Amino acid sequence: MGYHWNWGIFWEPSPEGNGTYLDMLIQGLWTTLLTAACAWAIALTIGTVIGVLRTVPLRAVQWVAVAWIELFRNMPVLVQLFLWYFVFPEVLPPSWGVWLKQLPNAAFLTAVVGIGFFMSARVAVQISSGIEALPSGQRAAATALGLTTAQTYRYVLLPMAFRIVLPPMTSDLLSTIKTTSIALTIGLGELTARARAMQEFSYQVFEAYTAATLVYLAINLILTLAARWLEARVRLPGYGKA
Amino acid sequence: MSSFDFEEIHRSLGYLFFDGMRFTLTLTFLAALGGVVLGTILAIIRQSGSRLLSSIAAGYVNLVRALPLVLVIFWFYFLVPYLGQWLTGATRPVHVGGFASALITFIAFEAAYFSEIVRAGIASIPRGQEAAAMALGLRSSQAMRYVILPQVFRIMLPVLLTQTIVLFQDTSLVYVLSITDFLGAAAQIAERDGRLVEMYSFVAVVYFVFSFTASQGVRRLRAHIAVPH
Amino acid sequence: MRFIPLILAALLLALPARAADLTGTLQKIKETGTITLGVRDTSIPFSYLDDQQKNVGYAIDICMQVVDAVKKELDLPNLKVATVAVLSSNRIPLMANGTVDLECGSTTNNAERQKQVAFTNTHYLTASKFIAKKATNLTTIDSLAGKTVVSVSGTTNIVQLNKANTDRKLGINVLASKDVSEAFLMLETDRAQAFVMDDIILAALIASAKDPSAYAFGADAFSAAEPYGIMLRRDDAPFKALVDKVTAAFYQSAAGKANYAKWFQAPIPPKGLNLNTPMSPGMINAYAHPSDNPDPASYN
Numbered sequence: 001m002g003y004h005w006n007w008g009i010f011w012e013p014s015p016e017g018n019g020t021y022l023d024m025l026i027q028g029l030w031t032t033l034l035t036a037a038c039a040w041a042i043a044l045t046i047g048t049v050i051g052v053l054r055t056v057p058l059r060a061v062q063w064v065a066v067a068w069i070e071l072f073r074n075m076p077v078l079v080q081l082f083l084w085y086f087v088f089p090e091v092l093p094p095s096w097g098v099w100l101k102q103l104p105n106a107a108f109l110t111a112v113v114g115i116g117f118f119m120s121a122r123v124a125v126q127i128s129s130g131i132e133a134l135p136s137g138q139r140a141a142a143t144a145l146g147l148t149t150a151q152t153y154r155y156v157l158l159p160m161a162f163r164i165v166l167p168p169m170t171s172d173l174l175s176t177i178k179t180t181s182i183a184l185t186i187g188l189g190e191l192t193a194r195a196r197a198m199q200e201f202s203y204q205v206f207e208a209y210t211a212a213t214l215v216y217l218a219i220n221l222i223l224t225l226a227a228r229w230l231e232a233r234v235r236l237p238g239y240g241k242a
Numbered sequence: 243m244s245s246f247d248f249e250e251i252h253r254s255l256g257y258l259f260f261d262g263m264r265f266t267l268t269l270t271f272l273a274a275l276g277g278v279v280l281g282t283i284l285a286i287i288r289q290s291g292s293r294l295l296s297s298i299a300a301g302y303v304n305l306v307r308a309l310p311l312v313l314v315i316f317w318f319y320f321l322v323p324y325l326g327q328w329l330t331g332a333t334r335p336v337h338v339g340g341f342a343s344a345l346i347t348f349i350a351f352e353a354a355y356f357s358e359i360v361r362a363g364i365a366s367i368p369r370g371q372e373a374a375a376m377a378l379g380l381r382s383s384q385a386m387r388y389v390i391l392p393q394v395f396r397i398m399l400p401v402l403l404t405q406t407i408v409l410f411q412d413t414s415l416v417y418v419l420s421i422t423d424f425l426g427a428a429a430q431i432a433e434r435d436g437r438l439v440e441m442y443s444f445v446a447v448v449y450f451v452f453s454f455t456a457s458q459g460v461r462r463l464r465a466h467i468a469v470p471h
Numbered sequence: 472m473r474f475i476p477l478i479l480a481a482l483l484l485a486l487p488a489r490a491a492d493l494t495g496t497l498q499k500i501k502e503t504g505t506i507t508l509g510v511r512d513t514s515i516p517f518s519y520l521d522d523q524q525k526n527v528g529y530a531i532d533i534c535m536q537v538v539d540a541v542k543k544e545l546d547l548p549n550l551k552v553a554t555v556a557v558l559s560s561n562r563i564p565l566m567a568n569g570t571v572d573l574e575c576g577s578t579t580n581n582a583e584r585q586k587q588v589a590f591t592n593t594h595y596l597t598a599s600k601f602i603a604k605k606a607t608n609l610t611t612i613d614s615l616a617g618k619t620v621v622s623v624s625g626t627t628n629i630v631q632l633n634k635a636n637t638d639r640k641l642g643i644n645v646l647a648s649k650d651v652s653e654a655f656l657m658l659e660t661d662r663a664q665a666f667v668m669d670d671i672i673l674a675a676l677i678a679s680a681k682d683p684s685a686y687a688f689g690a691d692a693f694s695a696a697e698p699y700g701i702m703l704r705r706d707d708a709p710f711k712a713l714v715d716k717v718t719a720a721f722y723q724s725a726a727g728k729a730n731y732a733k734w735f736q737a738p739i740p741p742k743g744l745n746l747n748t749p750m751s752p753g754m755i756n757a758y759a760h761p762s763d764n765p766d767p768a769s770y771n
Binding site for chain 1: 305309311313317320414417432438442443446
Binding site: 003015016017018090098101102104106187196197199200201203205 | 560563564567568587619624625630633634636637638644646647648660661662664
């Protein structure tokens with residue numbers, strides 16, 4: 001009842017007929033990165049808007065932003081994915097629902113939308129904290145110079161806020177990449193899903209998951225280094241030193 | 243598409259809550275406890291003088307934080323029986339039930355996150371505290387136990403609780419092992435009766451209510467125990 | 472007088488085996504006082520949960536015959552029977568790492584799997600087919616081109632589906648679900664247009680569906696009738712010999728044939744469904760000449 005190691009398994013053809021097991025994992029990696037990139041794009045866009053709305057000096061608007069943030073923060077990602085995948089098509093008019101369900105990349109689109117909206121709440125919190133961390137004198141000075149609210153955000157608040165929140169945002173991006181693995185439950189063939197499929201076909205459990213682990217570590221390392229480089233690039237000399 | 247069947251939810255409440263939610267809450271509570279204990283130990287090790295131990299602890303924390311929880315769940319599911327065999331010197335892999343496997347996984351996973359929180363807490367304690375403790379003749383371990391850690395936990399309690407709420411939500415991922423937690427129970431009923439909309443909507447609402455209430459509670463707590471500086 | 476050594480030898484042989492003489496699974500069972508059966512949640516009628524959440528099924532009844540034999544062989548009248556629910560995707564790892572001793576379900580016996588595990592005498596023969604909603608009019612494998620087809624992870628069916636897809640270049644979008652009820656749900660909710668699985672399982676699913684008349688079998692099969700076997704660990708000759716002996720005796724007896732009739736030709740729990748499937752010629756052969764041969768052709 002011992003475990004039989006076989007590190008050569010990666011070069012053996014997979015029963016799916018599309019190449020070796022290594023090819024299977026590479027396809028998974030590509031899906032992971034693509035899903036994460038698209039989800040992050042949605043998260044950044046919506047999240048910035050919501051984050052800004054959270055800090056706008058209008059109670060009603062703030063309330064909308066808070067509601068959005070609380071809605072997407074207080075449910076597990078998996079539950080949100082299930083809502084998008086199983087419930088959403090059923091509440092639409094029947095023909096739209098069927099069309100949605102039969103899209104060939106239904107899992108991918110659902111994962112992108114589901115994870116994108118989930119992360120938008122996190123991004124919104126980051127952006128709003130970043131803006132609130134700015135000295136109130138910034139806003140006052142902008143008003144004194146005659147800038148409208150929109151211009152204040154565009155030219156004064158947001159540029160600084162982004163620089164402040166760059167480090168935690170990097171961790172949110174990494175989090176998005178990790179969260180794509182949850183989409184395996186709705187059939188997305190991302191890296192962890194492919195590693196599990198490899199384990200199921202070949203019974204080489206530890207080889208498969210070690211490969212996936214190494215890939216996630218590599219992604220983590222590359223992104224952390226890239227983020228550090230970006231932070232150095234956009235740092236304003238003299239800012240932040242008391 | 244037939245109308246929303248509230249009766250279905252009503253019929254399933256017993257199974258959902260007594261089997262499913264009980265599993266979820268037990269796992270959350272025990273994993274939080276175990277995670278905080280292990281996390282604190284890791285944080286203290288990283289603070290200690292030993293370069294070797296400190297890097298091992300740091301390596302562990304960084305490794306776990308870089309991996310998706312789903313992957314960690316799969317790892318432990320297959321690894322724990324072999325670890326058990328190695329630890330107990332048994333002749334065959336030790337059979338671990340679903341709950342035990344999940345508990346070990348979540349303690350090991352969340353400990354990495356709790357340890358970062360505790361580390362940040364320790365770092366935020368003014369150095370003067372430790373110096374004063376030493377001046378009073380306390381050993382390093384006594385200083386940690388009687389002076390530093392109590393303050394750390396008081397300051398970090400809201401963050402620790404928030405992480406516990408995250409843990410509560412993360413437990414839903416045991417779905418990938420077909421373990422019956424709250425979501426798993428709902429999924430079983432949904433598949434058996436074809437009532438996806440009712441079950442998953444209900445699950446979403448329940449998770450929302452629990453998490454929102456808990457996070458509002460943490461917010462009140464934060465205001466209540468704020469330490470005046 | 473000269474019979475005394477013979478009598479003594481006979482007595483010794485009749486004594487139940489001591490734990491020290493046992494190896495493998497029998498040793499494990501003797502030491503732990505428990506035999507662990509791998510069971511399924513929804514493999515009707517082989518191994519599934521009835522509405523009292525009890526494990527019942529055709530394969531379970533066969534396994535219980537083995538359990539009775541083990542009780543006698545190891546002299547453990549109070550042998551505990553533990554059950555572990557398994558999935559198609561984890562049954563083989565769980566057998567290999569010692570979690571389950573016998574897997575009582577609907578596992579196909581083939582040469583590939585015999586590299587990891589062993590099987591006892593075949594208890595069913597079934598071909599890999601597909602079902603689709605009648606309205607979609609999908610009858611041949613080629614008609615599935617470009618469609619979304621679902622099967623279950625870890626089964627020979629999904630491997631056959633993938634192979635047909637690649638060989639015939641059909642561009643099918645293959646969905647892998649974690650068990651048959653999830654897969655059937657995909658078909659029911661129009662997420663998938665066809666479901667590939669062993670024909671007996673498909674027949675049971677259709678019969679217990681909300682609207683059985685909506686579904687139809689495709690005309691093509693993905694494979695010939697392949698044997699199902701109860702799974703046990705490899706390289707464990709004493710245990711395999713015991714299980715083979717019990718199953719062979721059972722199949723050839725009237726009780727064995729009655730067991731088949733009970734699950735395939737009479738109403739079964741939970742809803743009194745009657746599958747109405749008499750023994751095929753291959754099955755009659757498998758019962759008359761029990762064998763664990765993975766080659767489908769050997770049963771004709």
